[in-house]
Amino acid sequence: MFFHFRQNNSGGSFHNNPDAGISVNVIVEADDADHANRRAEKLGLYFGGAGDCRCCGDRWSEQWDDRDGDLVPSVYGDPIQDYDFEPDKWIYDGPEAYVHFADGLVQGYGLPRKSLA
Template sequence: MFFEYNQNNSGGSFDFDAERGITHYVIVEADDAEHANYRAERIGLYFDGEGDCSCCGSRWSEQWSSDKGNEVPSIYDEPIQDFDFGHKWMGPDSPEAYVHFADGRIQGYGFDVKVLA
């Protein structure tokens, strides 16, 4: 199953790390929500809000144990290949979403598809 992490622009900006596959949306393939949270933390997401903006809230939120995920990589339950990336919050040359597959591949989505590993 695939679990989506939607980054809050805490403090008015988004974190971006192409090498680790972190951008506006991070999607993780995992067995369940707990496993997805574990994998997300290994990627570099955090759920304690330490250092985030006190008025904007935490940058990342963990999956609830009741979250079941999606059968395909999705954003707001819409398959990623159908999602409208028109806003380009990360800029014209950076992926808006990275999918972290269980086999270790990382694929970026936005205007251009970029495979990292």
């Protein structure tokens, strides 16, 4: 199953790390929600908001235990290959989404906005 983690724009910015496969959307293939949370933490996502903006909220939220996940990589329930990505005004150095497959493959989706330079 695939579990979608959407990054909150905490403090007015997104954390992006193309080398780790982290962007606004991170999708993790896992056996269940708990397994997805553990895999996401190993990738660099964190839960509990340590250091996040108090007024904006936590950057990442855990998957709920009763969440079944999606059969294919999806963003808000839409299969990722059908999702209409618009170049994100906050992302300059990588795609808007990464899928982390169980076999270790990482696939990026959505084009980044052109550099400010």
